[in-house]
Amino acid sequence: MMEGKVTAGWDHETDILVVGSGAGAMTAAIVAADNHADVLVIEKGELFGGTTATSGGVLWIPNSHLAKAAGQEDSRDEAIEYIAALAGKVDRKQIEAFVDTAPAMLQYVEREANVLYNSIPYTDYHAELPGGKLGWRSHDPVPVDGRLLGDDLKWMRPTHPAAMLFGKISWTAAEAAPMITRWPGWIKSLIKVLWRYYSDVGQRIKSDRARFLTGGNALVARLKLAMDKRHVPLWRKTAFEDLIVEDGRVVGAIVSRDGRHQRIRARKGVILAAGGFERNAELRGANLKQSPDPDASGGQPCNTGDALIAAQKIGAAVDRLDSAWWAPTIKVPGEDRARPLFFERSLPGSMIVNQAGKRFTNEAASYHICGKEMFEKNLPGAETTPAYVIFDATFRKKYPMGPVMPVFPDFTMRGEVKEIVTKASSIAELAEKLGLPVDALVETVERFNANARKGEDPDFGRGHQPYDRYYGDPKVQPNPNLLPLEKAPFYALPVNPGDIGTNGGLVTDSAGAVLDQAGKRIEGLYAVGNTAASVMGGSYPGAGATIGPAMTFGYAAARDMTGANQPAG
Template sequence: MANEAWDRYTDVLVVGSGGGALTSAIVAADAGAKVMVIEKSALFGGSTATSGGVVWIPNSNLADPAVHQDSAAEALSYIGSLTEGLVPQEQMRAFVENAPTMLDYVTKATDVRYVSIAYTDYHAELPGGKLGYRSHMPLPLDGRALGDDLEHLRRNHPSSMLFGKISWTAEEAGPLLARSKGWWRILLRLLSRYYLDIGQRLRSPRDRFLVGGNALIARLKMSLDKRGITIERNARLVELIRDGEIVTGAVVEIGGKLFKVKASKAVILGAGGFERNPDLRAQNLTRSTNPDWSGGQSNNTGDALTAALAVGAKAIRLDSAWWAPTIRVPGHESAWPLFFERSLPGSIIINAVGRRYVNEAASYHVVGRQMMERNLPEAPTSPSWILFDARFRWRYPMGPLMPMIPNWMHSAAVRDIVVRTNSWDDMADRLKIDRGVLRETVDHFNHHAQQGKDPDFHRGDNPYDRYYGDPKVRPNPNLLPLERAPFYALPIYPGDIGTNGGLATNGNAQVMDTDGCAIVGLYAIGNTSASVMGPSYPGAGATIGPAMTFGYLAARHAMGIDR
């Protein structure tokens, strides 16, 4: 295509503004590239901004070797045992060997700061699994460092915030959830930090104390600013331009006008998955078809995936997602994933006929998959019900229900989905379940929970189960009987926090075509690509860690830098 046909020119065009996309932009700029970053919505940060911002990096140099020993071989063994043979060894090795290097790079060359934390792998009992220090948490940041850009940063998902609006770190959240000694001091500190920020309270309910994904994206944005890279917001990828074997640029809609953007070295697609696209979801996620069940942000409609398929790219595992049981609150932008509440003692999950069918304390990905795989005509699990008693209701949160806060103080939308009764027989009637079946289920669970046992699903037997248990409850931090009225129920659905099937890529994040050859000039990372983790979820940060690692590798390969 002749030069005069292009409206704008760059070396690297980055589509998306999540953690992987912004990492690739920084690495490309540091290698001398002119970089253009486009973001579909009015807010930057993508799914990363709404998340905890954790990255899963095995064999990290930030992990203290005195308390944690790890190796690439152990990480490969662990991932290999989970990926069901669906991921090429080359891809797994590319991630494992380069993830620590990527983390070193961003912590030294940018404003990004991480700390290794004692967060257990989701399947630590498997060969190569670890009880901690592969997951890394971003350090908090005062949002005033962003200036006016703070209002353009996508907010954390309310499920990761106190009362849905107040930022808290993992160190603050843990004692509050378990009501450990001194928890009230932490609560007072959080409330004071939020409400005494008078200037911000007069402007916005948004918390200026940035944690998790907000802190990571803010730090990456500050690093972009220092390199003179802007994020073009309200800029939508319309189509990719392929000239023979090479992707040479893209058509981008900015402010209602179409522009042909020449990308002389690469187009890097880091625009998230397709979980909020009703058509793509109906075609591919056939056991979880409703976009309203997703905890993913509303702009993840698969634009980059569709554009790549139109120029001959290959997609794989489109039936896969980062599954999670979710609560749908009418009027909320996205569903409320139940990340940790299921592990707390005094609750159970039942199907539509009143039977338990899963270890409630397993990882959200495992529970979400079980909700679909055990959804049978004679015993539907979509929706299921999560049950808990008055003791749980007072002590612990359950999705949008806050402990110690009476129902009437919650929003009407939340109140409308809560079922509250004074007996299990009344609960059975409200849920249209046989009274005898529900009573048998609850009595059986309660009998064993008194001894700290779950002979049916072994809740509390694995390290991950216990991570989110209440350490004050013995002998099993995940088990208490449900025996104190009133009793509660909330409907839960087989949802997700994003899709993880997508464009097929190689170890350099190059997009592969339908003949198995790399498409020159086209790269895909994050949830736009098929995950290096296959259909599995090894640990906290197993989405953003690979996204940033392959963003790093994509930019280096595009700029001709060897691994």
């Protein structure tokens, strides 16, 4: 931190400096520019788009105009009731601010920035709770042609392999679910997706990367195009290092660019939107003691908590640093991040066991709940680091499991994937190869199979809740999430308690302004996205509950900084 009276020596001046280039950052930049502010966006990495670009790009927005247009009922009160039941000690004013502002934000980016979405029937993760809904709060980005980005396409961070078909082919949420769960017509959808990818011969000659952009890539592309239209610069390979404070107010930042330190003045303030700290070994070890290994994270490598550290140095308050968006993950050798198991656990014919050879959770629960269960039940003699996901030949043929794709025979697996796959002709042999108690694993599988044949899971209730069934196979009855594991060979992959980002961070008010430890604003400093403590507390209400609030509070912060929330006159 630099503090004191500073009047000269700036390398660059702007009204608002935005640190980070994910959806929250870009939304803030667009809104600020529309309110006549000069804006600069900086990105630490060589690639822009942040965690958003790697994700599915889904937004969780309750009571939206798109849901209403689809004929779906929702209300402010139901949304507040639902979030409050899950979020715990989060200030109710924060929850109300999100619920009230999110629909307006979505309308704004649609109208002013051509950021297009569809409301989809993706159930809330806890739809059984009061205020929960069986769909239409999650919104899927409308695809966009990557050629519109020109040369910027190669500098946009690619989608995480876990969110693409075969790890490289883009698809929409509407296309993915039917193919994953083998709904009627899935083969036609598969052919369509494959044709769309392989018929782009010009791009295939140059790169594996798809130019048909979906998910987070579609969202980031549309936001980048909107920034370009407003002539908002984005400096890549510009690392944020520290805040500059003058008379108690944040007036700029020190960055590292082109091999030297530069001082950027921000007349109206700085917005920290640089992601969480999941890839910082020291911070993770100190705060996420239940899951201390950065290699277990699916978060992108630049998320090392630089903004969090700098804000704490000037007295910013923090909350829930021991919390993350949890997920069971698989680490494939050579990949720069782990692969979250978002949906595969729900598919019938698989189970997850600990090192005692026992099941310990409902595998089909949301990835946040399942990941959290992994570290909460990591006990001596029944360790879950790693646990093992086990499936049989029937599953192997029909469904994906992390990096293991169906249909294609075992010999086609990449060498790195073969390194982590264990294969055996019987459950007993599988237990021996994994070093698990043979009798215990055999007994676990036999009990699971007997209940699965009846469509029951008396131990953990798999398939009983709406979210469980969302990624079940509807052709499997009476329970779309359960089939016995009985056809050899049998397979196993190691699974760790991981995450897709941290969700504890800087304490902010309802406009995204950072608060000090006395609850007062640090003037000129705002934080959004995973740099801030989430409005969702330690919970995960539904698909898009990370990016939805990031964009909402980015919108609110920019309006607050530019005076757009002030009454006229």
